[in-house]
Amino acid sequence: MELRRFRYFVAVVEEGGFTRAAERLHVAQPGISAQIRLLERELGAELLDRTGRGVRLTAAGEAVLPYARAALAAVDGARDAVAELAGLVRGRVSIGMVTSMPSDIVPDLLAGYHRDHPNVEIRLVEGNSHGLLRELLAGALDVVFVGLAGEPPAGVGVQTVRDEEFVAVVGPNDPLASAGTVPLHALGDRALAVLPTGTGVRDAVERAFAAAGLTPRVAFEAADPYVVAQLAARGLGVALVPRSLADAHSDEWRRVLIEGGVLRGRLVLAWRSDGPVSPAARVLTTRARARL
Missing domain, CATH: 1.10.10.10 (Winged helix-like DNA-binding domain superfamily/Winged helix DNA-binding domain)
Structure with missing residues (x-):
């Protein structure tokens, strides 16, 4: 064969x-x-x-x-291992990231890696957290930046990049606009704007609502959390987004905290902890973990 x-x-x-x-x-x-x-x-x-x-x-x-x-x-690992012994790192690495990834982390990481290892071909793809983790476990991706609400799948190692609270965003005329903090139950019958199924933010929302005995009434979905927040800012319900995003655009909408900080999620760097890993991927993972 x-x-x-x-x-x-x-x-x-x-x-x-x-x-x-x-x-x-x-x-x-x-x-x-x-x-x-x-x-x-x-x-x-x-x-x-x-x-x-x-x-x-x-x-x-x-x-x-x-x-x-x-x-x-x-086969690629065997070839790269010999090259690595000669002081070289070559081959190919594939990285995945979620749409809501902070804009500076991946470009800075890959630019430094390419400068030090110009013979390595770099592939970058974007997707939702569930899909990226599947591709990681299947061997199609070497490292991924994904949202995680609970524990990682078996065979996956993670390092937290950001552990963040999620907050509600509403328009200036919304009944919650003047509320500094509300219990999660206050959102039980409201139309929600959130990220799609398969994202870490959506997982965190569904887990928090389930723990409170509620079912989220999702009316709007968008892959970009800024778009989600803009929908709410224009009176189309309540958006649930990372607090850092809400704070960065506080002049565009009203931010409302969720009582008890029950809505949280993590952005993590993830890699396969079991199975063969090429030298090029191992160097990238080590570099990423040290930088983060």
Whole structure:
């Protein structure tokens, strides 16, 4: 079984199609298609569903993908380990971050890493916390910055970047506008503007409401917490956002604290604590942890 077939297969999955995979690997598209067909013949099952627009994993493809990534990671790790012994760090690292990530942390981290290790290819993607953690555990990402309301999944190590209280934001004419602090129950029947399901903030909101015996009445969702706050500022309910954001734009809306500080969440750096890790990823993780 040729390793390059696994590499082509993983590239097609990650890029969402044969054309973009061919561009990434600098290989002719028919060659990639032919090699994946040979891989499917060797395994005795179709790995990709080609019937619709683009390609999708079949059940067999879902089962094979983690092993393909592990095989590639093992070979790349062996190669990089030899290079590391010679005083080099090369290879590829993949980083994921949530949309609400503070703007300075990742660019500063990656700029310093690239300066010291220019031979390492760096890939950065954005997503929600649940999706990024899945990609981390699957081996598609090496480190991620995600929101976390509870404990991390098994096999994931974390370091807290920020532990923050969430607050309510309302418009100037809202009944809560003059309230400095309210109990969570005061929001029980209000239309809420929050981040989507799969984000750390949404997890924290749902956990806090459940602990109080309430069900959040979510009316508006947006991936950007600033947009969420702007909806509330214009009279469309109550937004629940990190306190740092509310304080930074206090001239645009009214901030209301939640009694007892029951609504909190963490922004964390996360990495795989089990399984093989390439030298390039290990150096990035060590550097990130030291910086944070």
